[in-house]
Amino acid sequence: MNYCSNCGNRVVLKVPEGDFLPRHVCPNCGTVHYLNPKIVVGSVPEYQGRILICRRGIEPRHGFWTIPAGFMENDETLQAGAAREAKEEARIQVEIGSLLLLANVTHARQVHVFFRSRMLTPDFGVTHESLEVKLVTADEIPWDELAFPSTEFALRRYVEDRAAGQERHHVAEMHRRFG
Amino acid sequence: MNYCSNCGNRVVLKVPEGDFLPRHVCPNCGTVHYLNPKIVVGSVPEYQGRILICRRGIEPRHGFWTIPAGFMENDETLQAGAAREAKEEARIQVEIGSLLLLANVTHARQVHVFFRSRMLTPDFGVTHESLEVKLVTADEIPWDELAFPSTEFALRRYVEDRAAGQERHHVAEMHRRFG
Numbered sequence: 001m002n003y004c005s006n007c008g009n010r011v012v013l014k015v016p017e018g019d020f021l022p023r024h025v026c027p028n029c030g031t032v033h034y035l036n037p038k039i040v041v042g043s044v045p046e047y048q049g050r051i052l053i054c055r056r057g058i059e060p061r062h063g064f065w066t067i068p069a070g071f072m073e074n075d076e077t078l079q080a081g082a083a084r085e086a087k088e089e090a091r092i093q094v095e096i097g098s099l100l101l102l103a104n105v106t107h108a109r110q111v112h113v114f115f116r117s118r119m120l121t122p123d124f125g126v127t128h129e130s131l132e133v134k135l136v137t138a139d140e141i142p143w144d145e146l147a148f149p150s151t152e153f154a155l156r157r158y159v160e161d162r163a164a165g166q167e168r169h170h171v172a173e174m175h176r177r178f179g
Numbered sequence: 180m181n182y183c184s185n186c187g188n189r190v191v192l193k194v195p196e197g198d199f200l201p202r203h204v205c206p207n208c209g210t211v212h213y214l215n216p217k218i219v220v221g222s223v224p225e226y227q228g229r230i231l232i233c234r235r236g237i238e239p240r241h242g243f244w245t246i247p248a249g250f251m252e253n254d255e256t257l258q259a260g261a262a263r264e265a266k267e268e269a270r271i272q273v274e275i276g277s278l279l280l281l282a283n284v285t286h287a288r289q290v291h292v293f294f295r296s297r298m299l300t301p302d303f304g305v306t307h308e309s310l311e312v313k314l315v316t317a318d319e320i321p322w323d324e325l326a327f328p329s330t331e332f333a334l335r336r337y338v339e340d341r342a343a344g345q346e347r348h349h350v351a352e353m354h355r356r357f358g
Contacts, residue, residue: 003186005180006180008182008189024184036218036250036251037252038215071215073215074216077283078283099281102257102281102292104257111218113281128197171257171277173256
């Protein structure tokens with residue numbers, strides 16, 4: 001951040017009075033610009049026992065498999081955001097269910113919030129964000145070709161919990177991928 | 180948002196290619212400025228059966244009672260943020276426990292994430308953010324003088340769950356206060 005988004009003046013880095021961290025502050029209009037983590041919302045969609053996954057058509061991790069998820073927008077709930085992403089990435093209509101994963105992705109300055117979801121119809125399709133979309137059994141999940149640590153974590157817990165007949169929620173930390 | 184925080188040019192509102200919502204876009208450097216909901220992290224701290232609450236010394240809701248909570252910062256986990264807020268608002272050291280509440284506060288463009296927490300020592304004190312800090316029994320909670328809907332929701336579920344011997348998590352929507 002170089003300029004004040006309110007008045008266009010150059011900002012300076014300083015600790016505002018009563019604060020404890022340096023912030024981008026505008027010496028002209030006084031605005032303090034805070035930078036906060038972003039929320040990624042998504043779901044593991046299921047239809048008659050099979051799980052829907054998408055092959056990413058955009059960066060990062062182009063070509064790798066993921067569940068429908070993306071940045072939460074203003075003026076929507078977590079569940080509405082997760083349903084919107086399912087529609088945008090896989091052209092599916094879902095009913096959002098229980099909380100599956102609340103994940104700290106600190107290195108990316110993100111928090112991921114994933115739910116279970118139920119596809120209301122068997123229809124799905126590719127979009128400009130997805131190269132390929134398919135319904136798979138638990139055994140068919142391409143574990144070595146998943147896009148993000150939180151994708152793998154969510155799918156593993158989903159499959160385990162389902163096998164145990166439970167809908168548990170998980171709070172976890174995701175670390176940077178290596179290699 | 181009026182100016183590009185990257186180059187200082189005036190921004191325009193338009194729907195970027197492949198997007199579906201109008202964004203603040205810089206016609207000079209091409210930066211798209213997204214606005215996303217912010218995360219508020221906090222906890223219900225307990226010490227030997229009593230609950231810690233703080234009377235707010237800052238706006239909004241100056242003078243009303245709350246649990247220690249505030250905006251999550253970059254480069255910290257949800258739990259680290261909740262522990263930091265407990266220290267900043269009540270000078271307490273806590274161990275963060277199970278997830279209590281995940282709340283959509285859509286009208287404020289916030290998501291609240293509250294945990295249970297355990298005070299490691301009985302020490303607490305006021306800060307510039309809190310006029311008063313105290314440990315109360317469930318019967319002593321000032322229900323009519325709580326700061327926010329999520330404060331009341333979290334405390335009610337906390338007390339109920341504890342009475343039932345459970346540590347459940349709740350996913351809920353908070354609506355604007357009236358009056």
